[in-house]
Amino acid sequence: MVVGYKTYLELIQGLLTDQEVVATGMRGEVSRCQTAIDRALAGDQVAIVSSGDAGIYGMAGLVLEIARARGLRLGGLEAAAADLRLEVVPGVSALNAGAALLGAPLMHDFVVLSLSDLLTPWELIARRVELAAQGDFVLAIYNPKSAKRTWQLPAVQETLLKYRSPDTPVGIVRRAARAGQEAVVTTLGQMLEHPVDMQTVLFIGNSQTLAAGGYMVTPRGYGGKYELE
Amino acid sequence: MVVGYKTYLELIQGLLTDQEVVATGMRGEVSRCQTAIDRALAGDQVAIVSSGDAGIYGMAGLVLEIARARGLRLGGLEAAAADLRLEVVPGVSALNAGAALLGAPLMHDFVVLSLSDLLTPWELIARRVELAAQGDFVLAIYNPKSAKRTWQLPAVQETLLKYRSPDTPVGIVRRAARAGQEAVVTTLGQMLEHPVDMQTVLFIGNSQTLAAGGYMVTPRGYGGKYELE
Numbered sequence A, B: 001m002v003v004g005y006k007t008y009l010e011l012i013q014g015l016l017t018d019q020e021v022v023a024t025g026m027r028g029e030v031s032r033c034q035t036a037i038d039r040a041l042a043g044d045q046v047a048i049v050s051s052g053d054a055g056i057y058g059m060a061g062l063v064l065e066i067a068r069a070r071g072l073r074l075g076g077l078e079a080a081a082a083d084l085r086l087e088v089v090p091g092v093s094a095l096n097a098g099a100a101l102l103g104a105p106l107m108h109d110f111v112v113l114s115l116s117d118l119l120t121p122w123e124l125i126a127r128r129v130e131l132a133a134q135g136d137f138v139l140a141i142y143n144p145k146s147a148k149r150t151w152q153l154p155a156v157q158e159t160l161l162k163y164r165s166p167d168t169p170v171g172i173v174r175r176a177a178r179a180g181q182e183a184v185v186t187t188l189g190q191m192l193e194h195p196v197d198m199q200t201v202l203f204i205g206n207s208q209t210l211a212a213g214g215y216m217v218t219p220r221g222y223g224g225k226y227e228l229e
Helices: A006-011 A029-041 A060-069 A094-102 A122-134 A152-163 B006-011 B029-041 B060-069 B094-102 B122-134 B152-161
Strands: A002-005 A021-024 A047-049 A110-114 A138-142 A169-174 A182-187 A200-204 A210-212 A215-217 B002-005 B021-024 B047-049 B110-114 B138-142 B169-174 B182-187 B200-204 B210-212 B215-217
Touching (some): A002 A006, A006 A021, A060 B215, A094 A169, A094 A200, A122 A152, A122 B122, A210 B060, A215 B060, B006 B021, B021 B029, B029 B047, B029 B060, B094 B138, B094 B200
Parallel strands (some): A002 A021, A002 A047, B002 B021, B110 B138
Antiparallel strands (some): A110 B110, A169 A182, B138 B200, B210 B215
16 A cells, blocks of 8 residues: 655656555645554555655654554564564655755755744744854755745844855755756845745855855865865 | 776676776875866766765765866856756765664754864864754764774763753664665663764754654654644
């Protein structure tokens, strides 16, 4: 059985043959995972489909949370006695795919952060942005804006401008590695002039990040040690 | 032409046919990229092979840095006039592959950090560890220890123990997705008891991270909103 959010199942249409398919809508995550676990306990082989990397803001965590809440034994790395055998298959997250489109923004230490306050209080998100800025981390920002949630990204920009130049390169990638993908390199000062939605990831450079021939790159420091020209 | 560190070229032996192959040793990164760029400028199609994701502590950044230092036009996202056409192919980094082996440690905001002080001053690395701890970020730590560099990981542990319980789950993954891969879930208090080297990535949980049936999971917060049992 294959279980997933319907948009993601459509993306893998070509891979599906005669499997039973259970498609659910947005916000159906919990019931989707419960169904998958129930069926696996009944002896079926079940795949839960997530977009990008299931382990990064995807479904892998919820499956483990539910299994734990239900007291199921998973065997784990020691492959001990188990009610359920689990395999998490890694993937290319929007942080990997988006960065590749932009050049190489994530070549040095970075923070990955979601601005969605659906499951996380805004105070914690805001604090993390401030600390990331203080640490001169590159930032990869997921879920920057939704139809109802529009003021967070300007707040992030304001915080970052306390620590970084408005000329800091910023990359904006929408639908990375999907049909209709879009990518642009702009600056911290001008980043709000570009359209952004829930399918967008923002890459905000650190103090070392450079614009490079239409791309962006965060140097690792070779320039200080070697002659690059 | 295919250019790369010899260990990585060995990993893709089965994919190579009649291409010219240039293998270089460790620390040969700069000359490797210079060679690749020179050959591309001469009209050859050149692939530079990196392990994991070329954009995360890989070779993509150095290629862009060198191209920039040499004043080469890359065309960039606007596909303008270019001396060199570049495509960065994203991959599955050790943060993706290692997390999948451990369960789902990266389900909430996280910091990716290298402890190598070859190109980055230790003071900056130490400050980033402290800020990551203050922000209750999960940490994925690359290059935790080398033959010569052994005191950094104990220093990181000491910093984190100021903010997090010694029972905090920690995952240690060596050679993720390669022959001889190893993964173990331990705790912040006991993490130094396990062997660690340059091929190891550590995943240090935040205050919410749980051990779950032999795996580790960082909840996204569904438990506070929905009934998971």
